[in-house]
Amino acid sequence: MAETAKPVRVGIEGVSYSLTHVPDLVRYGSKPLREIRANSALGEQLAKRSRDFAAATAYAPNQVYIGNIAPERLSDLPKPWYEKLIEAATPQGRFGDLVDEERFYALLAGADQFALVTFEEHWFRERVARHSIGRAPRLRALAEVQSLCDKGALPLYSGERLVGAFAAAHDEDASLAAEVLLENLAGKVTATHSLRSVLDSAKITAEEIDFVISCSEEAVGDRYNRGGGNLAKAIAEDGGCINASGCDTKAFCAGPMYAMVHGASLIQSGVAKKVAVVAGGSLAKLGMKFESHLKKDMPILEDVLGSFAAILGPATPNQICVRLDSAAFHPVRAGSSPQAMAEFLAEKPLAKLGMKLTDVDRYGVELHNPEITVPSGSGDVPRTNYLTLAALAVMRGQIQKSQMEDFVRTRGMPGYAPTQGHIPSAIVYLGHAMNALRSGEIRNALLMAKGSLFLGRMTQLSDGCSFLVDRNEV
Amino acid sequence: MLKGKKIIAIGERDGVPGPVIAECLEGAGYEVVFQATECFV
Numbered sequence: 467m468a469e470t471a472k473p474v475r476v477g478i479e480g481v482s483y484s485l486t487h488v489p490d491l492v493r494y495g496s497k498p499l500r501e502i503r504a505n506s507a508l509g510e511q512l513a514k515r516s517r518d519f520a521a522a523t524a525y526a527p528n529q530v531y532i533g534n535i536a537p538e539r540l541s542d543l544p545k546p547w548y549e550k551l552i553e554a555a556t557p558q559g560r561f562g563d564l565v566d567e568e569r570f571y572a573l574l575a576g577a578d579q580f581a582l583v584t585f586e587e588h589w590f591r592e593r594v595a596r597h598s599i600g601r602a603p604r605l606r607a608l609a610e611v612q613s614l615c616d617k618g619a620l621p622l623y624s625g626e627r628l629v630g631a632f633a634a635a636h637d638e639d640a641s642l643a644a645e646v647l648l649e650n651l652a653g654k655v656t657a658t659h660s661l662r663s664v665l666d667s668a669k670i671t672a673e674e675i676d677f678v679i680s681c682s683e684e685a686v687g688d689r690y691n692r693g694g695g696n697l698a699k700a701i702a703e704d705g706g707c708i709n710a711s712g713c714d715t716k717a718f719c720a721g722p723m724y725a726m727v728h729g730a731s732l733i734q735s736g737v738a739k740k741v742a743v744v745a746g747g748s749l750a751k752l753g754m755k756f757e758s759h760l761k762k763d764m765p766i767l768e769d770v771l772g773s774f775a776a777i778l779g780p781a782t783p784n785q786i787c788v789r790l791d792s793a794a795f796h797p798v799r800a801g802s803s804p805q806a807m808a809e810f811l812a813e814k815p816l817a818k819l820g821m822k823l824t825d826v827d828r829y830g831v832e833l834h835n836p837e838i839t840v841p842s843g844s845g846d847v848p849r850t851n852y853l854t855l856a857a858l859a860v861m862r863g864q865i866q867k868s869q870m871e872d873f874v875r876t877r878g879m880p881g882y883a884p885t886q887g888h889i890p891s892a893i894v895y896l897g898h899a900m901n902a903l904r905s906g907e908i909r910n911a912l913l914m915a916k917g918s919l920f921l922g923r924m925t926q927l928s929d930g931c932s933f934l935v936d937r938n939e940v
Numbered sequence: 941m942l943k944g945k946k947i948i949a950i951g952e953r954d955g956v957p958g959p960v961i962a963e964c965l966e967g968a969g970y971e972v973v974f975q976a977t978e979c980f981v
Contacts, residue, residue, distance in 0.1 A: 802957040802977070832954070834981045844980035850954050885981050918953050918979035926959050926977065 473819075475787035475938050476730035479740070479777040480668025481897045484660045485528055485770040485884070486565040486747060489516040490623040491652070492769050494645060495752030512756055513626075517548075517765045519566045524551035527835045527882035528770065530898075532559025537833075537879040537898055547837055548765050561897040562663050564770075565656075567624065569597040573655040576600025577704050582647055583622070585630040586611050593624070600704070620644040639689045646685075649749040652771060653684040654697055657746030658704040660775035665705070668777055670740070675777070677738040678702040678712030679729050681721035683748040683888050701744055710742070719832075720917030721745070722774070722893035723931035727793045729778045730933075734790055741778045745893075747771020748886050755885065758842035767838050772889035776896065781938045786900045789934040792819055792912075796930035802920075804854040811914040811932040812855060813862070819934070823859040826877065826934070827908035830895030831855075832916060833881045852878035891915035896935065903937050910936040949975040 492498055493509060502509040522528060526547040529535045534555070535543075544550040557564035565573075574583050575590075576599045585594070587605035595603075606614075614631035615621045622630035635642040657680060665672055680698035687694030698712030715725040722745055729741035753768050760766075781787050794815035800806045812823060831851035839847055856873035859865045865873055883890035892913040899911040914932035919925050947970045951958030962975040 802953075803960060804954060832981065839981060842980070845954070847954055847981055887981070890981070916953065918977070920958075920977045921979055926957075928953060928957070928977075 471791065473789055474734060474791040475781040476733045476790055477779050477781040477785040477787050477938070478896070478900060478935070479670065479779050480664045481561065481774065481776040481900065482660045482664035482667060483531055483533065483562040483772070483774045483894070483897055484565055484656065484663060485522075485531055485772055486570050486656050486659070487519050487522045487770050488567050488570055488752070489518075489766070489769045490567060490625065491749060492516065492753040492756065492766055494620065494648060494749060495754060495768070496750040498753040498756055499645070501757065508757075508760075511760050512753065512766060515760060515764070515766050517769060519564070521551060521765070522770060523557045523564050524553070524555040526550070526552055527837065528564060529555055529559070530882040531772070531894065532563060533561035533897055533901070534559045536901075537882055537895070540880040540882055545837070548767060560901070562660060565659060568594045570655070571622070571630065572597035572599065573659060574651060575603035577651060577655045577658065578604070580635060581633070582635065582651065583630060583632050584611055584614055585622075586628070589624070589627070589629045618644070620648060636688075641688050641692050650684045650686050650697070652749045653682040653746030654700050654704060655746070656771045656773040657682055657697070657701045657744040657775065660773040661701060661705040661742055661744050664742070664775040664777055670777055672706035673709050674740050675702070675707040675710045675742045676740055677729070677732055678707060678710050678742045678744060679725045680712065680714045680744050680746075681716070681725035681888060682714070682744075682746040683721070683750070684746070697746075698744070701746075702742075707742065717929055717931070718917035718919055718921065719887045719891040720915040720929050720931045721888050722891065723913065723915040723933065726776065726778070726788060726893070727790070727931060727933060730788045730790050733778050733780060739779065742775060743778065744773075744775040745888055746773050748888070751886055755838060755842040755844070762841045764841060767835070768885055770884050772884050772886040772894075774889060774893060783938060783940050785938045786903050786935060787938045789819075789936060792816075792932075792934035794932045796928065798927065802926070802928035804851070805858065807916060807928065807930050808854050808858045811930045812912060813858060815932060816912070822864050823855060823862065824864045826910055826912045828879070828899065828902065828911040829855060829877050830892045830899060830911055830913040831878070832891055833879070833883045833894050834885055834890045835881050835883060838885050846881070848878065848881040849874065891917075892932075899935050903935065910934055943969050945970045947972045951975070951977040953977060953979040
């Protein structure tokens with residue numbers, strides 16, 4: 467491959483990934499909430515098929531997510547992964563951790579500045595207090611918790627036990643309803659957890675961060691500014707980044723990739739010296755395909771909130787970097803077909819660097835776990851994306867048609883991310899890409915994500931963003 | 941034979957988008973009364 471211009475690189479100082487296991491919040495995912503309201507028996511079935519924390523921890527895709535297993539190895543592991551659990555799996559991983567529900571409740575209480583969440587005092591002191599961080603929890607007797615729920619607060623459970631209540635902030639404002647605020651606060655605390663984790667692992671103090679970009683999937687705001695945003699600044703505050711400001715980057719599932727490009731641009735331009743790109747989990751997507759999983763006697767696999775955080779700074783020698791000069795966006799004129807996506811997010815930006823599709827050692831695409839999506843008829847999304855890239859390589863004469871499966875196997879990987887929308891969309895692979903680049907297993911990786919803009923009914927367009935990561939060999 | 945047939949076209953993000961299905965069917969003489977693209981992840 468012959469490069470056409472001097473590479474523009476921004477350093478990736480660290481990345482962290484966390485999964486927060488919240489089986490008792492699955493009922494508040496958008497799909498379960500609607501379906502259980504229509505048929506309460508589904509709630510009991512859902513509870514029966516919930517996984518405990520040990521099973522979620524020992525689930526192979528989750529171990530891949532936190533960095534304990536390389537994604538390529540998933541192909542060799544026996545299926546179904548939800549039955550063939552990993553022996554001696556730990557919730558601590560090379561990139562982050564799995565957080566259990568009690569610790570999540572502690573994070574929720576510690577980050578609540580508006581008396582939204584109340585917990586039953588005895589249970590909290592016995593089970594949760596040891597995880598407390600941040601503000602003092604609001605604790606009450608069980609009767610008061612029950613009374614709050616009777617008045618409209620959302621009941622919070624641990625198994626079958628009522629342990630808390632989450633209140634609305636306004637009686638008439640749908641943007642401040644309890645369900646919405648729980649979704650927003652869950653996004654905030656899971657993002658902050660990953661931010662703390664990456665600062666810790668990269669040995670960076672919170673005070674060094676001067677800008678935070680959140681690409682979470684919530685819509686923070688009130689009735690006059692629905693989705694007004696800047697959860698980033700709330701996360702910066704919660705994470706102790708006292709010298710930082712921030713803002714949000716929204717682009718459906720492609721949000722994290724845009725956020726990385728925006729963050730890298732702030733570094734490259736000198737506007738900021740250290741940028742944190744963060745995303746919390748999407749509570750709305752919990753249990754999105756639970757009915758299919760129930761029908762097939764599977765456990766409810768969409769029981770985790772995915773989060774990540776990455777720190778960007780000026781490139782240093784041998785560091786793993788974002789190639790800012792490779793960044794590509796899906797233009798309006800491109801059309802929404804998978805082929806157009808592959809052309810504009812892979813072929814054209816690579817050509818700009820003097821590279822072909824076959825010059826990329828590994829592609830990070832939509833890495834949704836097929837064990838979650840296939841039972842509901844949604845197909846194996848990563849494989850479809852890899853086949854599109856391989857087909858384009860055939861069309862361009864870079865490989866033979868008979869080599870397509872080889873292209874998919876060697877330059878791709880099985881999907882392993884929970885269906886959290888923004889998290890599976892390429893960014894989930896950054897940690898493993900950095901590992902493989904450090905070890906010399908690969909020379910580069912192209913991350914490419916799609917965004918389903920049409921879901922918001924403002925345009926029929928899709929969207930996408932991509933960039934290359936490599937080592938700064940200077 | 942196709943004239944007057946009413947069609948609802950649902951496309952998929954990682955497959956064929958709704959507008960593309962609609963364009964093909966309209967070209968073949970169908971009347972597309974609604975089309976949308978969905979994302980199943």
